[in-house]
Amino acid sequence: MDHFDYRDGDLYAEDVAVRDLAERYGTPLFVYSRATLERHFKAFDDALEGVDHLVCYAVKANSNLAVLNVLARLGAGFDIVSAGELQRVLAAGGDPAKIVFSGVGKRVDEIELALKAGIRSFNVESEAELERLSDIAARAGVRAPVALRVNPDVDAKTHPYISTGLKENKFGIDMSQAERLFLKANELPGLKVSGMDCHIGSQLTELQPLLDAMGRMLELVDRLGQRGVEIHHLNVGGGLGIRYNSEQPPHPSDYARALTPLLGGRKLQILMEPGRAIAGNAGLLLTRVEYLKPTPHRNFAIVDASMSELIRPTLYNAWQNIVPTHKNRQATTKTWDIVGPVCESGDWLGKERELAISQGDLLAVRSAGAYGFTMSSNYNSRPRPAEVMVDGAQVHLVREREKVEQLFELEKVLPK
């Protein structure tokens, strides 16, 4: 069941017409569905039923406190990549004991904060980080729980910008160095080896690369076992794709069904770090048509959202569905490029879309719940949009629209 659906020709988010949301909160506006977020989280959690597991939602996909809080209430863990994300999770009521900390560039202060919070695991990505983490923990008189993120050199078959598990990528520890570094981690005074981790890329629509990566990790787990290093958890990362257009990504249950037999009786807790698959299709971006600008070459529909609010189309050439929020019977269908007001030729949200639209119409950019708001910017001094979460017939304003004054409140002109 889709929680964004048409009723009598009007697009609804759960039980609320999105047209009413635009009237009440203005545009551009991010709209999230609580029921969808919950359903997507449970799809992962239920898929792993019977297996010792923890689903750690990747905060970078959508870090609004309300989103984190909804997931925390379901018992979610969290995958963070910065002190900022750590503080968000804690502010949203997330359990620090269920937090894993990924990322290649953890600063000293970030490590200290995470240690103090008592997180579940540091996903360490280099030898230098291993040493830094051990030093900081030993000085504090504790042992930091670590998982080494390995780079399995598997082609995730996704966009090169979001592929992370190839040996030319900056992520993870090269497989040829992994065994030595696990042995070293086992000896360092400030560390307690707890797991192995990997994340090969995002928007994956095939299972095979994920299973190949898992296979390589399991071989390493076995080799380490023979050398006295015991691995307690295996973190398979995130990456499961979603349907933007005609993709047919595997369901979490397909993934779990393929993955669990590979464990072959090994006693390993399974961690997953899905981001997009939970938040992506739980949100949309509402935008209003400001002007129609037909030219002899292209028809431009200039809307009030832009690459500042949703950078995915221009950054990855990503296709996201753009739909009218109600049927326009006056307009005839034409081919439009949906572009924003920002001063960049790359400021487009969709190209060559068949739409019957007039000035003033509302459009919804679908699948904008993940890597939408979190990747937004204030480019062109555009205040970031408000965010609302719909819960049945209720609407919660979960982030106010930014005010222009806030954009420069930290700035100062030079003294006279």
Ligand SMILES: Cc1ncc(COP(=O)(O)O)c(C=O)c1O
């Ligand atoms: C380490 C790590 N874990 C999890 C994720 C979440 O990925 P996705 O949103 O594709 O599930 C990412 C981002 O790709 C990541 O870098």
Ligand SMILES: N[C@@H](CCCC[NH3+])C(=O)O
């Ligand atoms: N930001 C990317 C996904 C990359 C995830 C970061 N590891 C996207 O919008 O598709």
